[in-house]
Amino acid sequence: MVYMKYIADVVTLEFFQEKCTGCGKCVEVCPHGVFLLQDKKVFITDRDRCMECGACANNCEFGAINVNSGVGCAAAIINGMITGGPPSCDCGVESGSNCCG
């Protein structure tokens, strides 16, 4: 199984070791194994694996993680460019868009 990685050195993921208590919540919720818990300390294994979903920052109680999260979806970002708003695929019953099945 090839583990695909996206463009290098672009993600906004920030990790503040000094705030981390080693609870491991981030390890539990990250879908790409970005975090590793060793000796009650969390380390970042590979930043380029991060997809900026924000699950880790959302569930870190200690503010040790910061990430500018959003959808990595060209259609959504182009939408945001056009409307001047945040990226949004505008999926839903009311809209014509149907990318999110």
Added chain:
Amino acid sequence: MGIEKLSFLPPTAVKKAAGQPVALGDSPRRVFSKVEPDWTWKDYWGEIKCRVSSFRMRYTVNPGLYAVGEPDEASDVFVTANYKLSFDILRRELRGLNAWIIVLDTKGINVWCAAGKGTFGTNELINRIKETNLHNVVTRRRIIIPQLGAVGVNARIVQQRTGFRVYFGPAHAKDISAYIRAGYIKTPEMRLVRFNMLDRLVLTPMEINPAMKKFPLFGLIVLILFGIQPSGILFKDAWEGGLPFLILGLMSVFIGAFITPLLLPFIPFRSFAVKGWLTGVIAVFALMKGIELSYYKSLLPLAAAYIFFPFASSYIALQFTGSTTFTSMSGVKKELKIGVPVYLTATALSLLILIIYKLSQWGII
């Protein structure tokens, strides 16, 4: 994992659970529907329709409480989205278990996307726990959420407001029984989202569909460009001159929406735009072998095609970022920042070349 027991609970949080065995209509405070884990042919047909069409946006179940098997007050509670395919996959994986399912109102959108939008989120979960009277349905204050719901669900707030401790289960429903057998502990593999060839293959129809929706407009422009004369539109010219371009257009869709997604890890470079362009260039060269230079009697349309079509397949391939499990917003933004000006320039340039070609045909240049 992680959360220590809270020393306080808000007054709304925990009522004493009734603790009686639950049966349909057992109590007006427990309204739920029973569902079977097995799929019928209708469910399979529904999945197929979801995979290929906008039917997916109308494929929903009602939010609320459901029972699989014969759950009682000690049974596990699983949470999912009200996209029927998410619900169906969960109930199928719960075969042989007695469990409760809470369906959140995600406006018919799957767990991961809905979590990103916030509809599969903390507030919706808290409200749904209260609305389904979960405190009276189960005695154990544990609720299992798909791991990918963590994007929208803040476990600590849910526990503070409802008393239910959120367990982030496996990323994929198929691992649920193994996860339970292991004592509600995930192996590292259970946390990871893969993206293998089959995963990619089932997503391609929804890439091909929207791309093909734009094809009639593209075709019309091509036919007008080749057919237009000072005296009007000549259908013979439109058809003869336009045909290679129509074929190349179909090829761009095929390359960008099907071949590039399918062969994603095997095409060099990490950028989707570059992957799509590269594959597009190879395909254009291969197809051009079939178009003799004598066909147009001019290099200009060929030059326009060489410029335009690889970028068309690049743009279509870039759309696949929305379907992948690993592309970041920052990465896509970077691609677009470079890509959009390049796409616009390439399109304008090929159009200009074709206009020059037309003018030279009319003897104006």
